[in-house]
Amino acid sequence: MFGAVRRFGVSQALRASAPRTLSSRWAPQLLKWQAPATRSPVLIRSFQTSYPALSAASAEASEAPAVDQELITEFADLQTKGFVDASIVRNIISPDRMGLKTMTDVQSQSLHHMLQGGDVLAQAKTGTGKTLAFLLPTMQNILSDPTLNTKQDLGRRGQPSAADIRALIISPTRELAEQIAAEAMKVAAGTGLKVQTAVGGTQKRLGLQRIQRMGCHLLVGTPGRIKDIFSDPSSGVSAPRLNTLILDEADRLLDQGFAPEVKLIQDLLPDPFKVSRQTVMFSATVPKEVMHMVKRTMKPDFKFVKTVRDDEVPTHLRVPQKTVFLRGYENALPSILELAKNYQVKQQANPDLRPFKAIVYFNSTAEVNLAAEAFNHLKVEPTEQRSQNPLGRMRLLEIHARLSQSQRTNSANTFRKSSEAILFSSDVTARGMDFPEVTHVIQVGVPRDRETYIHRLGRTARANKTGEGWMFLHDGENDYFSDRLRDLPIHEDSQSIPTAMADMSKGLDNLSPATALTISQIKAAVQEVPLMTRESTYRSQLGTLLQSFASKRHAIRILNDLALNGYGLSEPPAVSPNIARNLGISKIPELVIGHSQQRHVGLGQGSSSTDRVFGGHRSSDRSSGSWARSFDRSDRSDRSDRGSSRGFNDRGGMPRRSFDRDNDRGDRSSGRGRSFGGRERSSGGRERSSGFGSRSPF
Numbered sequence: 026m027f028g029a030v031r032r033f034g035v036s037q038a039l040r041a042s043a044p045r046t047l048s049s050r051w052a053p054q055l056l057k058w059q060a061p062a063t064r065s066p067v068l069i070r071s072f073q074t075s076y077p078a079l080s081a082a083s084a085e086a087s088e089a090p091a092v093d094q095e096l097i098t099e100f101a102d103l104q105t106k107g108f109v110d111a112s113i114v115r116n117i118i119s120p121d122r123m124g125l126k127t128m129t130d131v132q133s134q135s136l137h138h139m140l141q142g143g144d145v146l147a148q149a150k151t152g153t154g155k156t157l158a159f160l161l162p163t164m165q166n167i168l169s170d171p172t173l174n175t176k177q178d179l180g181r182r183g184q185p186s187a188a189d190i191r192a193l194i195i196s197p198t199r200e201l202a203e204q205i206a207a208e209a210m211k212v213a214a215g216t217g218l219k220v221q222t223a224v225g226g227t228q229k230r231l232g233l234q235r236i237q238r239m240g241c242h243l244l245v246g247t248p249g250r251i252k253d254i255f256s257d258p259s260s261g262v263s264a265p266r267l268n269t270l271i272l273d274e275a276d277r278l279l280d281q282g283f284a285p286e287v288k289l290i291q292d293l294l295p296d297p298f299k300v301s302r303q304t305v306m307f308s309a310t311v312p313k314e315v316m317h318m319v320k321r322t323m324k325p326d327f328k329f330v331k332t333v334r335d336d337e338v339p340t341h342l343r344v345p346q347k348t349v350f351l352r353g354y355e356n357a358l359p360s361i362l363e364l365a366k367n368y369q370v371k372q373q374a375n376p377d378l379r380p381f382k383a384i385v386y387f388n389s390t391a392e393v394n395l396a397a398e399a400f401n402h403l404k405v406e407p408t409e410q411r412s413q414n415p416l417g418r419m420r421l422l423e424i425h426a427r428l429s430q431s432q433r434t435n436s437a438n439t440f441r442k443s444s445e446a447i448l449f450s451s452d453v454t455a456r457g458m459d460f461p462e463v464t465h466v467i468q469v470g471v472p473r474d475r476e477t478y479i480h481r482l483g484r485t486a487r488a489n490k491t492g493e494g495w496m497f498l499h500d501g502e503n504d505y506f507s508d509r510l511r512d513l514p515i516h517e518d519s520q521s522i523p524t525a526m527a528d529m530s531k532g533l534d535n536l537s538p539a540t541a542l543t544i545s546q547i548k549a550a551v552q553e554v555p556l557m558t559r560e561s562t563y564r565s566q567l568g569t570l571l572q573s574f575a576s577k578r579h580a581i582r583i584l585n586d587l588a589l590n591g592y593g594l595s596e597p598p599a600v601s602p603n604i605a606r607n608l609g610i611s612k613i614p615e616l617v618i619g620h621s622q623q624r625h626v627g628l629g630q631g632s633s634s635t636d637r638v639f640g641g642h643r644s645s646d647r648s649s650g651s652w653a654r655s656f657d658r659s660d661r662s663d664r665s666d667r668g669s670s671r672g673f674n675d676r677g678g679m680p681r682r683s684f685d686r687d688n689d690r691g692d693r694s695s696g697r698g699r700s701f702g703g704r705e706r707s708s709g710g711r712e713r714s715s716g717f718g719s720r721s722p723f
């Protein structure tokens with residue numbers, strides 16, 4: 026039977042005969058696929074002209090009665106029934122290759138329609154195999170294209186060319202694009218299909234040469250680089266016969282950051298009325314931007330596949346999640362270290378526990394960099410020059426936009442392969458990245474929105490594994506945070522991490538030996554981080570923290586505490602007058618305002634500022650260049666994370682996202698005594714105002 030499918034190619038035959046109306050042209054083999062439902066709780070619906078039923082503002086699909094259909098759910102059956110090439114199936118099921126047996130819901134539900142060349146919008150929870158769901162039918166469809174030079178034809182027709190691109194996958198991050206391409210190569214092994222990547226941060230010229238030399242059937246890339254390639258007539262790469270366009274993480278791709286580039290790419294592709302095109306979007310949510318794109322680009326008979334079952338608990342409700350309140354942000358790194366050490370002790374006592382493998386998310390690349398550098402300088406005995414890291418042989422890695430693409434790829438691959446590791450990360454890995462066996466996702470600071478929190482958390486407990494979510498927040502971020510994550514099963518943990526509440530401004534004498542050791546290890550390690558890095562991290566956190574606290578003055582006090590007690594600086598770093606003005610913080614007395622080699626104390630202390638040349642500590646700076654340059658650099662990097670952080674822009678402009686937290690409402694308390702919903706308490710107290718019971722979920 027397979028021969029027949031190969032000869033006539035199901036999707037190809039469908040495309041050739043009815044490029045815009047596919048449903049009536051199903052191949053006989055596929056008609057046999059209809060039959061009794063075995064997975065009825067899954068909602069699947071084909072919207073004819075009824076897609077407005079998908080509320081534009083809603084991420085939920087309309088409830089629809091389950092359609093009775095027999096779905097092929099075993100990968101092996103795809104070959105025996107002749108739907109998919111034997112090599113592809115072998116690559117998927119062989120124990121020494123991908124080793125998969127049964128399809129996930131999103132795979133079985135979308136495969137059917139995609140193999141016919143139909144448009145699909147699929148919504149499924151994280152970690153459910155969406156990548157293979159679109160790769161498998163896409164690879165099969167390309168392979169079925171009789172005009173292509175694949176394995177079977179190579180001898181006869183020669184190499185594929187750069188103009189042979191039949192499918193394009195756009196992904197929001199470079200790491201995800203590379204991960205998708207790596208999986209595509211596994212699926213395509215031995216078929217002759219050529220998979221290529223086009224991601225930013227790599228040498229464009231070399232990438233183009235590779236595509237020209239080896240040819241390309243499936244191109245996976247990030248919006249900017251793909252736009253560059255297709256808009257440049259001299260690139261030598263084109264897709265005049267492109268049949269499939271896939272937007273992975275469509276909700277992210279179509280948000281403000283990428284939407285213009287994605288639209289431009291679509292305009293650069295062949296006219297879908299001349300060259301039949303299948304449009305596919307996979308998305309965790311269906312916001313209005315995705316619906317606009319659906320309406321603009323998909324055929325009326327597109328299929329909406331939603332594989333969130335009524336009886337299924339989504340990852341973010343299933344994974345145990347804890348939040349630990351910090352006395353100050355200076356307590357974050359010691360708390361992470363304590364968490365890792367505690368787990369190592371537990372794991373040594375219980376070999377059934379998986380080794381500690383954590384991703385630690387921060388809101389700016391500067392913090393990621395500082396944390397990774399500090400952890401790599403940890404010593405068992407803080408006073409020793411050279412010593413073993415207290416975490417033993419745990420791999421300590423970082424990934425963010427300030428690294429070169431090869432460093433990012435290297436970090437991702439090393440982390441993927443490591444059994445015991447910490448990956449300090451910006452949001453470049455928050456979506457879609459599939460790292461096996463991640464035991465902990467740790468988030469430091471308030472994530473920029475609820476979706477970010479959920480996507481980050483989705484890096485653990487994947488493929489039916491267990492995992493834990495931890496969040497380290499400043500004591501004062503409760504109100505802001507609890508508003509957004511109220512319904513999630515996040516429990517406050519005030520017991521496990523005593524270091525979180527230690528007063529880092531004081532000596533270690535009153536602390537338990539374990540806490541004192543952890544803090545002294547971190548303090549010593551942070552001192553090894555170049556001074557300029559610590560100072561620029563302070564500046565990059567300014568934009569973030571101003572949005573997390575109701576009071577700007579309060580945010581600056583917290584940041585100053587971090588500078589002195591966490592970063593080991595003798596005084597808070599100066600911020601340029603321009604930036605201070607744009608952020609509306611010029612008058613805050615605690616802010617140090619200055620120009621490169623000069624600074625003055627905030628205008629709130631009198632406009633006749635005292636200009637002072639930076640003290641001797643600057644001469645110990647191991648990096649060169651002025652702080653102003655360092656600020657600009659780190660901020661640009663943050664921007665290239667495409668919204669992964671909330672730093673302010675490179676002209677010292679306002680933060681990219683404004684949370685309207687401009688007044689000093691929360692400034693009723695000073696020092697460590699704060700007001701929470703009208704209740705005054707000290708930092709040591711655990712009393713919570715309504716909306717946040719001390720032991721109850723948010």
Ligand SMILES: Nc1ncnc2c1ncn2[C@@H]1O[C@H](COP(=O)(O)OP(=O)(O)OP(=O)(O)O)[C@@H](O)[C@H]1O
Nearest residue numbers: 125127128129151152153154155156157457459488
């Ligand atoms: N049918 C299957 N059976 C078992 N494991 C699978 C199956 N399909 C995919 N996987 C594995 O599940 C993991 C998650 O897959 P994938 O990364 O595609 O998920 P995802 O839905 O794209 O997640 P995210 O929403 O985070 O992007 C991968 O390790 C993948 O190899």
